[in-house]
Amino acid sequence: MNKRIVVIGGGYGGLRTIEFLAKYEDLDITLIDKNPYHYLQTEAYGYIAGRFDMHDIVIDLQEWSDGFKKKVHFVYDKAISIDFETRLVQTSKSAFAYDYLIIATGAKTNFFSFIPGLREFSYGVKDLHRTYNFRVEFENLIYQKLQKDNCEEINLVIGGAGLSGVEVAAEMANTIEMYKKTIGNRVKTIKIYLIDASKTILPGMSDFLIRNTQKRLESLGVNILTDTFIEKVDKSYIYFQNSQKLKYHFMIFTGGIKASSLNDTVEASKNKISQFIPNRELNIGSQVNVFAIGDCVEIQDAQGNMLPPTAQTAERSAEYAANTIRKRIDKKSVQPFDATVLGIFIALGGRWAAGELFGVIKVKGYVAYLLKKAITHIYYLGLHLRINAGYKNRIKDPR
């Protein structure tokens, strides 16, 4: 009898696991996602700023799953609990039995409850809904500015200067500059602020990335406020711990994440942001057939440093979990997960990026942009080939 593999979450980690496992005839795969689409969060900065469109950042999961012929069964439903004893995933409408389970449910924006007003008055970029709402509101603003007499000063604030915060700030600044053609000098009335409680932007990243990102943001006219702790937000102002306040019109919060709420229903060791703390084979609890990958789990490198949540780590942990499942089925020995980060590339507005590979190759500017673009292109290509195959399979064999 075929082994039943259930994957919860069709994000970067979930899809990579399936790509790896779908080639085996002796496995039946079920993908469960609460959304009918795969959201390319890594490209959200471009969508938010109006450079990319919806079709650049959203992929239909049914169509993608159909690309594996009948091998992958897609379920559009929310997983609400897992019973390790009976090996069942309960969704809001049904239940799915597994022999091997991969939890790849990612994370959401952590609108810290100790900052009153943060959740109510800011947008996040971790889910499509809030990202879409921001874009609509922002386009509205540009439309209003088309009216000659609208010279009202607008402050756009990005709270959190980690990877996603700097990418959003840079792309917004670059795009706003391009609106010169559309609204002339009134473009100068839109100001961007990037705020972080840490001493520098990109806390934890290398000097090279921090220095070059800071320079690029400044050249784009972004106002950077570090060492600045947001204490409270209301409809019109952001209040800081140092007793200053800033009038704002839009706020995007990228200052923290929290594991998806499915984690809260599972009894296992977790950190402060509800990420699972797995063993070295990425199993949670004592379940050798249950793996947690990507943003929903705390991943450490060989030195015990906690790695930032990235698509790269989600994909590498996915490949590892898929490989380990194959080995366990084949009764082969397994090695612990090696979480080394291969490199990082940061999109910094227009055709400009900064990046590092293997800790030694350091690039910035147009070359780094081309490398970043190539990485994204390869990812897209994989998804599109699968979707095209899904489309053809559907025509041959309509549901």
Ligand SMILES: Cc1cc2nc3c(=O)[nH]c(=O)nc-3n(C[C@H](O)[C@H](O)[C@H](O)COP(=O)(O)OP(=O)(O)OC[C@H]3O[C@@H](n4cnc5c(N)ncnc54)[C@H](O)[C@@H]3O)c2cc1C
């Ligand atoms: C603006 C921005 C820029 C970024 N830039 C980069 C970058 O340049 N490089 C990089 O490596 N990383 C980047 N990241 C980080 C990267 O996007 C994440 O680390 C990555 O998405 C994590 O992948 P994942 O598979 O763990 O989770 P996700 O991609 O978040 O996928 C989780 C999936 O699980 C589903 N799900 C959640 N709960 C349930 C449930 N209960 N039932 C069913 N389905 C559920 C969700 O719908 C989703 O489809 C960026 C993030 C942002 C926001």
